[in-house]
Amino acid sequence: MGRIVLDKVSKSFGETEVIPPLDLTIEDGEFAVFVGPSGCGKSTLLRLIAGLEDATSGKVIIDDEDVTQVSPSKRGLAMVFQSYALYPHMTVRKNIAFPLRMAKMSQSEMNQRVEQAAGILNLADYLDKKPGQLSGGQRQRVAIGRAIVREPSAFLFDEPLSNLDAALRVGMRLEIGELHQRLKTTMIYVTHDQVEAMTMADKIVVLQAGVIEQVGSPLELYRTPRNRFVAGFIGSPK
Numbered sequence: 001m002g003r004i005v006l007d008k009v010s011k012s013f014g015e016t017e018v019i020p021p022l023d024l025t026i027e028d029g030e031f032a033v034f035v036g037p038s039g040c041g042k043s044t045l046l047r048l049i050a051g052l053e054d055a056t057s058g059k060v061i062i063d064d065e066d067v068t069q070v071s072p073s074k075r076g077l078a079m080v081f082q083s084y085a086l087y088p089h090m091t092v093r094k095n096i097a098f099p100l101r102m103a104k105m106s107q108s109e110m111n112q113r114v115e116q117a118a119g120i121l122n123l124a125d126y127l128d129k130k131p132g133q134l135s136g137g138q139r140q141r142v143a144i145g146r147a148i149v150r151e152p153s154a155f156l157f158d159e160p161l162s163n164l165d166a167a168l169r170v171g172m173r174l175e176i177g178e179l180h181q182r183l184k185t186t187m188i189y190v191t192h193d194q195v196e197a198m199t200m201a202d203k204i205v206v207l208q209a210g211v212i213e214q215v216g217s218p219l220e221l222y223r224t225p226r227n228r229f230v231a232g233f234i235g236s237p238k
């Protein structure tokens, strides 16, 4: 499960409304990409879904449950941060297990989940190393492993690759795409990079100044952009 519905959700910081009321549905198992220029509200929207920000109005619904008042840790979602959010003094195993330790899971179940995630991410030989001994791509996979072990109903990525070099970004896009194929779990991926959006998404949500300009598949947006902003952003020949 992992169907996410935003029902007239808005967000203001003080007097400033950064997201006017909007409706959006992400279907179970979908790979959705929020794309738009810097400052358009992508992170805020993701944080509203995660519960890291409270909506000013409207409802956040996950699998038919209104979670608007539910704390982030009880929403069943996992946010993937950039790899620099790893704990440098802890081994890979401890980094990946960290959210489970916080949830007071038993040692045996914790080990089982960590080893399963390490298998999926090709990290089995690195569990006793520390982040400083790993490559950038391996570190990013550890950050993803920390989300996988929680067995979330959806993964939320906020520009996870923006501090990686170009070659590594290409590789990590493939890794995340493969993970989605394998787990078939809902993923929401935030980026300002239209190439990332066009190559990774089932559904693209184009944002400008907190407003959804268009929602559609990459091909729909390319063929029938609703306006000049979408056309320009997606790079279609309108």
Ligand code: ADP
Binding pocket: 013, 018, 036, 037, 038, 039, 040, 041, 042, 043, 044, 045
């Ligand atoms: P993006 O992720 O697309 O770059 P953000 O969601 O971070 O955009 O920001 C959207 C707008 O909301 C920006 O104008 C930003 O300055 C503002 N904003 C974000 N977080 C806060 C905050 N905690 N307090 C005040 N304004 C904020």
Ligand code: MG
Binding pocket: 042, 043, 044
């Ligand atoms: Mg952002």
